[in-house]
Amino acid sequence: MIWDELKRPFLILAPMEGVTDVIFRQVVAKAGRPDLFFTEFTNVSSYASEKGRANALERLEIAPSDAPIIAQIWGKEPAHFAETVKALKSLGFAGVDLNFGCPDKNVNKTGGGAAMIKTPELAVECFRNACKNTDLPVSVKTRLGWSQIDEYKEWLPVLLNEHPAALTVHLRTKKEMSKVPAHYELIPEIIKLRDELSPKTKLIINGDIKDKEHALELYKKYPEVDGFMIGRGVFQNPYCFTGYIPTKGELMDLLFLHLDLYEEYSKTHKVSFEPLKHFFKIYINGFPGASDLRARLMDTHSIKEARDVLR
Numbered sequence: 001m002i003w004d005e006l007k008r009p010f011l012i013l014a015p016m017e018g019v020t021d022v023i024f025r026q027v028v029a030k031a032g033r034p035d036l037f038f039t040e041f042t043n044v045s046s047y048a049s050e051k052g053r054a055n056a057l058e059r060l061e062i063a064p065s066d067a068p069i070i071a072q073i074w075g076k077e078p079a080h081f082a083e084t085v086k087a088l089k090s091l092g093f094a095g096v097d098l099n100f101g102c103p104d105k106n107v108n109k110t111g112g113g114a115a116m117i118k119t120p121e122l123a124v125e126c127f128r129n130a131c132k133n134t135d136l137p138v139s140v141k142t143r144l145g146w147s148q149i150d151e152y153k154e155w156l157p158v159l160l161n162e163h164p165a166a167l168t169v170h171l172r173t174k175k176e177m178s179k180v181p182a183h184y185e186l187i188p189e190i191i192k193l194r195d196e197l198s199p200k201t202k203l204i205i206n207g208d209i210k211d212k213e214h215a216l217e218l219y220k221k222y223p224e225v226d227g228f229m230i231g232r233g234v235f236q237n238p239y240c241f242t243g244y245i246p247t248k249g250e251l252m253d254l255l256f257l258h259l260d261l262y263e264e265y266s267k268t269h270k271v272s273f274e275p276l277k278h279f280f281k282i283y284i285n286g287f288p289g290a291s292d293l294r295a296r297l298m299d300t301h302s303i304k305e306a307r308d309v310l311r
């Protein structure tokens with residue numbers, strides 16, 4: 001079972017929709033991989049529908065350098081969770097994670113993501129349906145609550161009583177989005193809940209963790225935490241899982257790799273160039289002339305043009 005194989009404290013690249021796709025994960029693997037990858041979230045109702053399945057499967061594509069990797073899924077139909085998890089093992093995943101924390105309005109409107117915090121019985125039904133239909137370990141990623149921090153005192157026990165293989169807590173409420181600092185002060189209370197209710201559940205802390213060094217600092221303070229998940233830290237430094245500070249040349253090399261991987265992927269998949277531009281600031285950052293170069297890159301319309309500007 002993957003969660004037992006990871007050496008503590010383990011580091012995970014957070015699932016990030018539109019960011020941690022199969023291409024960017026390969027770039028991060030080249031820079032220095034985390035102990036575990038997660039996919040972006042995939043909607044179970046898409047997978048369960050004839051029209052949506054191809055797109056869902058595309059989101060669940062993985063590269064050899066991804067392993068071990070967890071598939072993250074979301075939705076609100078227990079039967080669709082059941083149907084989706086059945087496919088994941090043969091697709092190469094080491095586990096499945098249920099997203100009960102996404103604050104996106106469109107996701108919450110459907111009852112999925114963080115809206116699950118308000119329907120704990122449904123959340124439990126989805127979780128149980130997932131467990132019943134796969135022998136992969138099932139984990140959960142969530143937030144402290146919907147609008148009040150104190151909600152964690154009731155919500156996390158609901159989850160822990162189901163004994164998930166792992167529980168990732170993003171230390172904010174849905175209402176807080178990412179606008180306030182993560183509530184690290186609650187870590188001891190959360191450890192206590194885990195120890196009392198489900199001691200075998202791996203506890204993963206998420207929110208504002210910049211890099212490996214920061215994670216190790218937190219681990220020193222809270223050695224009962226099993227793992228740390230880093231999201232936006234990878235934008236500041238794609239080498240954040242190694243502690244290495246890259247040179248400008250190394251960042252450029254990563255950008256060229258990103259472009260190469262994207263070009264290869266575009267031969268077999270329908271993609272558009274525009275979303276690729278979101279990534280440029282990760283690589284072109286923090287050196288004299290970076291913002292001018294970025295501005296020129298933002299005016300490009302193809303891989304070829306981007307490469308020409310970079311050269």
Ligand SMILES: Cc1cc2nc3c(=O)[nH]c(=O)nc-3n(C[C@H](O)[C@H](O)[C@H](O)COP(=O)(O)O)c2cc1C
Nearest residue numbers: 014015016017040041099170207208209230231232
């Ligand atoms: C662009 C973006 C997309 C995200 N997509 C997902 C997602 O698909 N699934 C998920 O569980 N969380 C998602 N998140 C939340 C992150 O996984 C993480 O919980 C959050 O960014 C806090 O961690 P950080 O402070 O290290 O970034 C996303 C965050 C960002 C910034």
